[in-house]
Amino acid sequence: MNLRFFLPLLLAMLACSVPGLAPRPTVEPLIFPTPIRETVTPINTLDPFAPTLDLGTADAAFSTPTLSVATATLAADPLTEIKVSTDQIYYGGDCSPKDVTFDVTVSQPEKVYSVLLFVRLRNQKSGAQSVWNTGLAMHPSGGGRYDYKLRAVNIPSYKEYDPAWLQYQFVLTNTQGDVIGRTQIFLDRIKFQRVCP
Numbered sequence: 001m002n003l004r005f006f007l008p009l010l011l012a013m014l015a016c017s018v019p020g021l022a023p024r025p026t027v028e029p030l031i032f033p034t035p036i037r038e039t040v041t042p043i044n045t046l047d048p049f050a051p052t053l054d055l056g057t058a059d060a061a062f063s064t065p066t067l068s069v070a071t072a073t074l075a076a077d078p079l080t081e082i083k084v085s086t087d088q089i090y091y092g093g094d095c096s097p098k099d100v101t102f103d104v105t106v107s108q109p110e111k112v113y114s115v116l117l118f119v120r121l122r123n124q125k126s127g128a129q130s131v132w133n134t135g136l137a138m139h140p141s142g143g144g145r146y147d148y149k150l151r152a153v154n155i156p157s158y159k160e161y162d163p164a165w166l167q168y169q170f171v172l173t174n175t176q177g178d179v180i181g182r183t184q185i186f187l188d189r190i191k192f193q194r195v196c197p
Contacts, residue, residue, distance in 0.1 A: 014153040016143075019065065024080050036124035040121055045048045047142075047147075051189030053074065062179050070194060076172070077107055077184055078106060078107055078112075078172050078180075078181030078182065078183060079105060079106055079107060079170060080105045080106070080107045080144075081103075081104065081105040081151065082102070082103075082104050082170070082183075083102070083103040083104070083179075084100060084101075084102055084189065084190065085097070085100055085101040085102075085103075086093060086100050086190070087189060087190055087191065088190065088191045088192075089166065089191075089192055090152060090153050090188065090192075090193060090194065090195060090196065091152035091153055091155075091158050091159070091192070091193075091194055092194040092195050093194065093196060094196075095195055095196035098151060098152050098153070099149055099150060099151045099152060100149075100150050100166070100190060101147060101148070101149045101150075102117055102138070102147060102148050102150065102168070102170075103145065103146075103147045104138070104145070104146050104147075104170055105143070105144050105146075106144045106145075106146070107144075109143070110119075110142050111146070111174060111180060112172050112173070112174070112178075112180070112181075113173055113174050113175045114137055114138070114140075114172070115137075115138040115146040115170055115171070115173075115174050116135040116136065116138065116170070116171045116172075116173065117135070117136040117138055117148050117150070117168060117169075117170060117171075118132050118133060118135050118136075118168065118169045119132070119133050119136070119150065119155060119166060119167065119172060120132045120133065120156075120167050121155065121158065121160075121161040121164040121165070121166060121167070121192060122165045122167055122187070123161045123163070123164050124164060124165060124166055124191075125163070126164045128161065129158075129161075129167075129175060130156060130157045130160070130161060133155070133156050135171065136148055138170075155192075158192075159194070161192075162192070162193050162194050163191065163192065163193040163194075164190065164191075164192040164193070165187060165188045165190065165192065166190040167185055167187050167188075168185070168186050168189075168190070169182060169184070169186065170177070170182065170183045171183075171184045
């Protein structure tokens with residue numbers, strides 16, 4: 001019988017049978033990222049004539065879409081390219097176009113699971129604004145590109161703000177649904193009205 005072979009085995013068996021001497025597995029503590037609520041205090045520098053709002057309507061009118069923000073975010077510019085098919089859409093009469101197509105390219109496609117399009121309307125005369133929609137999932141078309149065709153009649157409250165600006169923002173998420181990047185809010189690039197001028 002070879003003692004060199006059995007001696008380590010015998011010592012291990014003895015150590016395991018004596019309380020306190022048995023080896024314990026190393027357990028690393030689980031660390032979960034703490035979700036952070038992003039709060040935005042917008043400054044309306046693009047429209048110096050916008051009406052001042054009382055505190056009751058300020059949050060709904062100026063706040064960006066609220067989603068939790070992941071701890072790992074994208075570079076400063078989450079999109080490398082934004083294309084918009086038109087700067088004017090109509091929801092009534094014989095005027096066209098009646099839709100707008102958004103086409104964007106993300107800067108780091110390997111980190112992005114989805115791109116959401118948020119829209120709202122702002123009356124061009126009174127400054128009254130609708131609330132943000134709940135977010136539209138843009139369609140991936142390969143190579144980090146996403147697109148979405150938005151019909152005028154699918155915009156919430158589309159008849160109540162005529163003539164209006166269609167305001168929009170792109171929000172990028174990862175596979176867990178956390179926000180990892182967002183663009184600025186585009187305020188006055190797309191005119192929205194019922195009939196041709």
